[in-house]
Amino acid sequence: NAGVMQNPRHLVRRRGQEARLRCSPMKGHSHVYWYRQLPEEGLKFMVYLQKENIIDESGMPKERFSAEFPKEGPSILRIQQVVRGDSAAYFCASSPRRGDEQFFGPGTRLTVL
Amino acid sequence: SQKIEQNSEALNIQEGKTATLTCNYTNYSPAYLQWYRQDPGRGPVFLLLIRENEKEKRKERLKVTFDTTLKQSLFHITASQPADSATYLCALEDSSASKIIFGSGTRLSIRP
Numbered sequence: 001n002a003g004v005m006q007n008p009r010h011l012v013r014r015r016g017q018e019a020r021l022r023c024s025p026m027k028g029h030s031h032v033y034w035y036r037q038l039p040e041e042g043l044k045f046m047v048y049l050q051k052e053n054i055i056d057e058s059g060m061p062k063e064r065f066s067a068e069f070p071k072e073g074p075s076i077l078r079i080q081q082v083v084r085g086d087s088a089a090y091f092c093a094s095s096p097r098r099g100d101e102q103f104f105g106p107g108t109r110l111t112v113l
Numbered sequence: 114s115q116k117i118e119q120n121s122e123a124l125n126i127q128e129g130k131t132a133t134l135t136c137n138y139t140n141y142s143p144a145y146l147q148w149y150r151q152d153p154g155r156g157p158v159f160l161l162l163i164r165e166n167e168k169e170k171r172k173e174r175l176k177v178t179f180d181t182t183l184k185q186s187l188f189h190i191t192a193s194q195p196a197d198s199a200t201y202l203c204a205l206e207d208s209s210a211s212k213i214i215f216g217s218g219t220r221l222s223i224r225p
Contacts, residue, residue, distance in 0.1 A: 035215075042217035044215075056212050058212075091157075102157075
């Protein structure tokens with residue numbers, strides 16, 4: 001069984017560009033979570049999605065950030081007009097049911113120049 | 114809003130000793146609490162989940178306790194090994210029950 005897959009693993013963008021981060025959950029998992037982690041800091045919740053629905057986006061910045069989990073295909077975290085402060089590791093996790101253990105992907109390390 | 118605190122940023126202990134990590138929370142009574150391990154450059158890996166009606170849970174050399182009166186969980190690694198060196202995160206379900214929130218982690222180093 002493949003685990004949670006994220007791509008790209010590393011992404012470099014210049015200020016003002018768009019960043020698209022992809023997450024394919026484990027087979028059979030319909031719950032996806034996105035987290036951001038700054039160096040030497042803990043994981044900060046961003047958004048929780050279940051197929052085609054955003055369940056909780058209380059951790060998402062109000063502007064420039066959006067997320068989706070379409071019926072077919074991976075979940076996408078999109079950051080428009082990136083700024084240096086967006087540089088971080090972005091982790092995706094999936095679970096088969098709400099409240100179950102979460103399985104994390106390897107993360108995407110975003111660097112904004 | 115609920116808050117999670119892990120006792121220290123870093124903990125250094127001698128190989129073979131028991132490592133004890135603390136997780137305290139406030140303003141909420143979660144239905145369960147989870148512990149994860151994170152190695153540098155990698156995503157967290159789930160270790161144990163303990164529910165509010167469970168006092169203690171064990172898995173090999175790991176033991177977790179959950180005291181809902183003290184609002185505290187203790188995470189023990191017995192007979193610690195250098196390979197146990199990592200950052201350990203506690204996480205609990207937030208009051209909306211729609212997500213879990215993580216503590217900032219304790220970086221554990223086991224010296225030979």
